[in-house]
Amino acid sequence: MTVDLTRRxxxxxxxxxxxxxxxxxxxxxxGLPQGGGPTYASRTPMRxxxxxxxxxxxxxxADYYRDVIGLTVKERSATAATLGTAGVxxxxxxxxxxxxxxxxxxxxxxxxxxxxxxxxxxxxxxVHAASHRVPxxxxxxxxxxxxxxxxxPEGNGIEIYAxxxxxxxxxxxxxxxxxxxxxxxxxxxxxTNTRVADYAKAPDGxxxxxxxxxxxxxxxxxxxxHGTVGLDPTRRRGGAAFLSSGRxxxxxxxxxxxxxxxxxxxxxxxxxxWFSLVMAKQDILAAQEERLRKGGAQVTALANGVEAVDPWGxxxxxxRV
Numbered sequence: 196m197t198v199d200l201t202r203r204x205x206x207x208x209x210x211x212x213x214x215x216x217x218x219x220x221x222x223x224x225x226g227l228p229q230g231g232g233p234t235y236a237s238r239t240p241m242r243x244x245x246x247x248x249x250x251x252x253x254x255x256x257a258d259y260y261r262d263v264i265g266l267t268v269k270e271r272s273a274t275a276a277t278l279g280t281a282g283v284x285x286x287x288x289x290x291x292x293x294x295x296x297x298x299x300x301x302x303x304x305x306x307x308x309x310x311x312x313x314x315x316x317x318x319x320x321x322v323h324a325a326s327h328r329v330p331x332x333x334x335x336x337x338x339x340x341x342x343x344x345x346x347x348p349e350g351n352g353i354e355i356y357a358x359x360x361x362x363x364x365x366x367x368x369x370x371x372x373x374x375x376x377x378x379x380x381x382x383x384x385x386x387t388n389t390r391v392a393d394y395a396k397a398p399d400g401x402x403x404x405x406x407x408x409x410x411x412x413x414x415x416x417x418x419x420x421h422g423t424v425g426l427d428p429t430r431r432r433g434g435a436a437f438l439s440s441g442r443x444x445x446x447x448x449x450x451x452x453x454x455x456x457x458x459x460x461x462x463x464x465x466x467x468x469w470f471s472l473v474m475a476k477q478d479i480l481a482a483q484e485e486r487l488r489k490g491g492a493q494v495t496a497l498a499n500g501v502e503a504v505d506p507w508g509x510x511x512x513x514x515r516v
Contacts, residue, residue: 219380235361236310236404240479241426241486242404243245244471244514245284246307248351251465253290255348260286263329263345264355265308265320265397267326281399285309289468297466299473301455302411302507304467305450306352309397310404315386317341317357322387323394334375339364339444341383351464356404363443371429371437385440405439407448411507413455416449419505423490424472425483426514446472460508469502469510481513 197228236242250256257276260266266278266286279285284308297303311317321343324331333344334350342356365372387393410416417436420426424437429445434452435447460466484501487494492503500514 200296212405214479225275230309230349233360234310234312234389234400234402234404236358236443236446238441238475239443239446240365240475241440241446241472241483241513242475243406243446244473244516245286246277246403246406246470247287247289247468248304248453249289249291249294249462249465250349251292251294251296251466253288259347260288263324263327264353265323265394265401267396272433280397280401282437282443283380283402285403291463291465292427294465295461297461297464298477299306299350299409299451301464301466302409302454302460303406303509305409305448306354307403308342308354308405308407310355310402311355311357312398312400314341314357317343317355318383319394320350320355320389321380321384321391322390326392334378336378337373338376339371341378343378351466352407358404358444361373361442366442369428370431373430373437373444375392377415378453379437380410405446405448407450408450408467409454409457410505411454413449415453417451419492420447420449423487423492424503424511425486457507462508467509469512471512471514474513477515479515483513 220412253276255269256270257278260278261268267280267347268276268278269284270277271351274290276288304394311320329342329345331345333341338359340356341360342354345353347353413436417428421428422439426440426447429439430437435450437448441448468480474483480500484494489504495502497512497514499516500512504508504510504511
């Protein structure tokens, strides 16, 4: 397949007239100032495991994650679909055909971020997206990573990204430097053949690198995800906060840009049902469970861990797999 992959084509897919506009869109997606095999993200004491979404049109959304992201459908029925790569489950879709679409000013999912194992994989995926005329919502260089943004058919945000080597991340007093600069598309695409789309499926090392949530109050969210769950702050700016485990740039982003003052989520709507944080060792899981209970979190025992509920009703599972 010959692909028309020009700068103009990519800008059209992103609904932008310039790289600066596309970078600005990505800045809005990460709360960053304008101008400015499993990877490191999966080798930390805690990491993101999988995501479960409630969707109205199961077939349409499952096909999107299969065809656009390249996930393999592991199981599929009239009520649910399980997708992943290399035997690892990354995404579960639960059919809720009668559900209303969760409003964007509610707490819930901002985006799920799929982390490519390498920069070349990101380039290959971008050729794939362009060849299939996939609408994009922005792309940018965040200094620690390079990212492309898009939305699934029901408006659930997605980020596809590749990290720079951690040795290039700049830290100062516990805060990592990030920006939202223009993505150097020619340099990225120099890693692959832009005339042939060879991205048949997601690479085996693809993982969910981080989650980004809408919350109703940033300080309250930090008290829960930092004070109770135990993720460490890595950056805070303009209505958004970023946290991680093991000095990753962020496993979790949170913002109040559209959702300031949001109350409890309606679990009869679409959107994020729950996501998991995987513990590297059993003793870490035991310590986290004790921390949750001492922090007064609503905790439910699971076969392989515990589930806690954040102040807006989003469920997070702390598990050992």
